Amino acid sequence: MNIRHLRKLTLAAVMCSQTAAVLAQQPVDHALLDAAAVRVLPDVVNWRRDLHAHPELAFQEQRTSDIVATELRRMGYEVSRGVAETGVIGLLNTGRPGPVVALRADMDGLPVAEDTGLPFASRQRIKQNTTQGTTEVALMHACGHDMHVAMLLGAARVLADLRGQLSGNVKLVFQPAEEGVPNEPNGAERMVKAGVLDNPKVDAIFGLHVGITPQPTGTISLRARGLMAGSDTFDILVKGRQTHGALPWNGVDPVVVTAQIVLGLQAIVSRQTNLTLAPAVITVGTLQGGHRANIVPGEVKMSGTIRSFDPAMRDQILAQVKRTAENLALASGAKAEVSFDAGYPVTWNDPALTAKMLPSLRRVAGAAVLADIPPTTTSEDFSYYGQRVPSMLFFLGVNPPGTAPADWAPNHSPRFNPDEGALLTGVRTLASLAADYLTGN
Template sequence: MTAGHWIASLLLCSQSVTAVAQLAPPARYHTQLDAEAAKVLPEVVNWRRDLHAHPELAFQERRTADLVAKELGRMGYEVTRGLAGTAVVGLLKTGRPGPVVALRADMDGLPVTEETGLPFASRERVRTGGREVGMEVGLMHACGHDMHVAMLLGAARVLAAMRGQLSGSVKLVFQPAEEGVPNEPNGAERLVKAGVLDNPKVSAMFGLHVGITPAPTGTISTRARGLMAGSDTFEIVVQGRQTHGALPWNGVDPVVVAAQIVLGLQTIVSRQTDLTVAPAVVTVGTLHAGQRANIVPDEVKMSGTIRSFDPAMREQLLLQVKRTAEHLARSAGATAAVSFDPGYPVTWNDPALTEKMLPSLRRVAGAQLLSDAAPSTTAEDFSYYGQHVPSMLFFLGVNPPGADPAQWAANHSPRFNPDEAALLTGVRALASLAADYLTGD
């Protein structure tokens, strides 16, 4: 971002704050909240750029955790470390009785080689798994978690400055491993089991995610009930009988069977699922077979993902995937072994909490608040918190002014480059949700 663009963005944010103030009279502390957010913004930008240049994989976020713990300690938070490995939890006690509100940010990066060309682009490298164990790839904050951590640190500074006007307590959860590790519990699930929502017990929890859809910078999007899909991973092993590729009738070709299964799975959503109830997705993402062109192999392995928003529909989708694979394989004289790895639950925004807090988001975003956003088929482990306490997640638009949505590089892209002008909106939104919940405004 050029200096001119940065100054213009700040002016735009300032004008937005003024416009929103005209829409709804601020509570007694909102003026201070907005001023504190503007004051901390330069540090938020610095934190974000530092974190972006030094991403870390799931459960390896040690440098990030050190930075977070150091800053929270300076702000006067009680800091707890070690939960779920690298998590950092900050607790701000006001000294007055009241509820406990929690705010969450995720810290992990992704094995993606960055192509943004930013002066603070990541140059980190990591050896990872995949088809070639030990393959070296780049490491990048390709999902915007650097933005999340920086904005929550900014909100932490704002809330600490306003401690005298609040009641109850603020709990900040800097969480590892939202992206997860295959076949292992993810960060949020581990934190819930470790008791992060207790001692003191959390009354409500809020979080945000940048991007997801190509919304203009500063847009806030959310909805009551299901905001993001539940996800399940499936693996199918098709067992045939190996033979010479020139004599396929002497064996059972699992490649052909696997191809039929891939096509058959597509009819589950298109022809067997009532999409008027909720959206659904069945996608095959990997397919591995054979070693040579003239050999019919013994087996084929494939894997994919299932996304759903309705619990009953989810169970039906799992049944249909298993039935489709097994019956198609049997019809060709092969077998299909189907297994499932349960993923994240549906990210559920508590309806009563969402309705109560929409005025807070409207004060921050004004006309840029979309309160009935379309559900997203992406998944988020913030969903685990919502299974235990009333929770609400919202999306923050980070598509720069004038950018073509069709050319937008989405989350997980090596060219994902969220607009830093959205940082102020995120800080104000997180701080406002916490302060308004604690004061009842």
């Protein structure tokens, strides 16, 4: 083969791959997408009301996952069940090469006695064994996860309808236990460990939460970078040497060292952290030491919490807490033992992904997209997905027009009553994010 021949062939190959790229980048027909969302809306409302009347606690979402799996199979999804106990994964393979986009909904309810007066209010009760005997616990979807499941099923139908226009894969993640169980890993952490982000490997994941920030129905609010706080707990044991309270020079006083550490920890936030980048909080919540007024005790214990919004800043603060406690103790001849217990990580909206997807949000909700809200100090286990792949979480306003903010019951309230008028926006947004991501538009 001569060189001219080779050049021709290469040119043909380049043109061919360019044509393929152009084809793959055809935007999805948004009019069809919106029409499909309107078509599925009555089902979304029915799913939501049925789920609302039948809430289930973390890792017990059996009935919910039965419904999810049945509906997904009916729509043509490949379904995996029993992931992290009750989790369900639905895979829509378009048969054409392309990225893998994931959408997530959480399925669990809460031990809250509903007080909404809705015709489909929960009357579910379960028996729980405690040290005081068997008690009855009322259950409620008081965080709106019933809405999340219903909207993601709606988006699933829309995406299945548009399958012919998409390339790559859609992976739907219905996870248990966002609210968690005390002293156990939560649903998202276990789903990630079970491999939900692998096979096929997820390139980006999106999720929404109703409420959280008090906004009118249909408002989409978010921010790039840290959206919801990461939380860490610390324990510090200050070891001195016990002695007579009248003769402190004969021992090492851990009470005075502890006082210095409490103030030193506040100096980390006020003097060593760049608060113009993101907020941070350190709180010492417990202090225990000593038995008698005239004895210098041998040791003092303290514990506290750290809230942060930037992963790098969080790592730095943890290192500074350790350094401050250990070295202040050392200065007085005492010893500080510092340990940390990691809570939820920061819910991190990848800046590049967020910027790329903003036009999709704006197409759906226009001026009702608030793209730079302040961070919130609550936490979300969606953060575990974001530790592994680029992720974006947004809030969906669910307070109906004509109502006063003073009457808006927050998430976890027995009167939390999200407006179903937001369901269509939720379905359109989830479906658009997945479709636009896959088609690169």
